[in-house]
Amino acid sequence: MLNLFILPSDALFETVFPDSSSALRNGGLWPDQSSSAQKICRRPSSLLQLSSIFRVWIREEMHGKKRRRRQELNQQATETRLPENRSGKRAGRNRSCGASGLSLRGIAGRLALALLVLAGLFGQAEWPQASAASAAGSSRDLIIVNKTxxxxxxxxxxxxxxxxxVATGRTKALTPEGSFPIVSKIKNRPYYKDHIAGGDPKNPLGDRWLGLQVNDTYGTTYAIHGNNNESSIGKHVSAGCIRMHNDDIRWLYPKIAKGTRVVIVSSEQSMKALAVKAGYKLDRQSVAGSFQIGASRIGADRPFVIAGGRVFVPLRETAEAAGAVIGRKDSGALTVTRGGRTAAHLPLGSTVAADGRNYGLPASSFYEDGVLMVPLAALPALLGGDAAWNSASKTAVLKL
Structure with a gap:
């Protein structure tokens, strides 16, 4: 059964189709109507039914434009007394696009809408109403793709x-560089070229699609999406899109709002440097730090991170400095064993399991340039003992 299809917001439609609001409502395409036509559009059972709705809409709009044109000509005839032609009608300006007065912009808009409708029919398109909250959320987010x-x-x-x-274009020109917003989110998008259904394991798009507005494309050509060949990730092999591991994009997909900016570059700089260059304001700083364990002081190879008023340290390096051994469970959780005591922590989580209980952490762990960082306050649960921060010397003081 096809999933619920939700059309874009009024603002989007009135931008693309400035004269179409009444025709859309009369044709049953607007979600505030309860007619049978509207129900068909919300859950279409065939392309034929949807085609009928489009014919109604276009016919109504053509008639409306004819009606408005006749009114304008009558008014001009009244004011200027235009001469009548042989058919008895007042002369008027010729229109370059036929009787309907459809412009190239209008035709292009209808084609774009048809593509979006098909995406909604055969996948689960998400067209949420624009809101201040979603706009604020997307402005606080940024995605950087480094093709290098x-x-x-x-x-x-x-x-x-x-x-x-990720995987990017097999040649540098195939994946465009620049700043592009995410304008569509689709689950189980079909691969139309080879007639592969959405959600099929053979689908090269995977089952998640984050469409980018690149030049004149509106999320239908370039995207961040899944794959049907996990071994291709990390290589330059795509036709232009950005491929991710399927598990990775399923994790990322619900966290990304429409409007989120995606910056695609080729660079040797770090992701943070690229984000700052793109105008993104980072709320954290890296500091060169050290560990103090008893009377010994050891300089850290990896910088510590200060974010949100909290200090984060590299887990593996900290554990090794304390004489602990890092392991991994089948579940993906990391284990920290020291002196016969074992603690477990799932990366990106905010708890530590040890001593037969779960310890809550003040903040979740995160990856910094591929290194797992944990709150300094997590060390007592992970290693036992106590931990403190000396801000003057940038030292993590461990009392074990």
């Missing part, structure tokens, strides 16, 4: 949340 390293980074709330391996 084939990595994608997601920034949110002023922080780099996570990075992922």
């Amino acid at each position: 390293t084939n990595r994608l980074a997601w920034f949110s709330g002023g922080e780099e949340i996570r990075t992922f391996p």
Whole structure:
């Protein structure tokens, strides 16, 4: 059964189709109507039914334009006394696009709408109403795609949340560079070229699609999406889109709002440097730090991170400095074993399991340039003992 199809907001339609609001409502395409035609559009059972609705809409709009044109000509005839032609009608200006007065912009708009409708019919298109909350959310988010390293980074709330391996164009020109908004979100988008259904494991688009507005394309040509060949990720192999591991894009998809900016570059710079260059304001800083364990002081190879007033340290390096051993469970959780005591932590989570209980952390762990960072306050649960921060010397003081 086809899923519920939700059309774009009034604002979007009135931008693309400035004269079409009444025709849309009369044709049953607007969601505030309860007619049978509107019900068909919300859950269409065939392309034939949807085609009928479009014919009604276009016919109504053509008639409306004819009616308005006759009114304008009558008014001009009254004011200027235009001479009558042989048919007895007042002469008027010729129109270049036929009797309906459809402009190229209008034709292009209808084609774009048809593509979006098909995406909604055969996939689960998301067209949420624009709101101040969603706009604010998207402005706090940024996605950077670096074609040189084939990595994608997601920034949110002023922080780099996570990075992922991706595949990009097999030639540099295929994946466009620049800043592009995400304008569509589709689950189970079909692969129309080879007639592969959405959700099919053979579908090269995977089952998640984040469409980008690149030049004159409106989320239908370039996208961040899944794949049907996991071994291709990390390589330059695509026809222009950005491929992700299917598990990765399923994790990312619900967290990304429409309007989120995607910056695509080729660079040797770090993701943070690229984000700052793109005008993104980071709410964290990296500091060169050290560990103090008893009387010994050890300089850290990886910088510490200060974000939201909290200090984060690299888990593996900190554990090794304390003489602990890092392991991994089948579930993906990391284990930290020291002196016969074992604690477990799931990356990106905010709890530590140890001593037969779960310890809540003040903040979730995160990856920084591929290194898992944990709150300094998590170390007592992970290693036992106590931990403190010396801001003057930028030292993590561990009492074990």
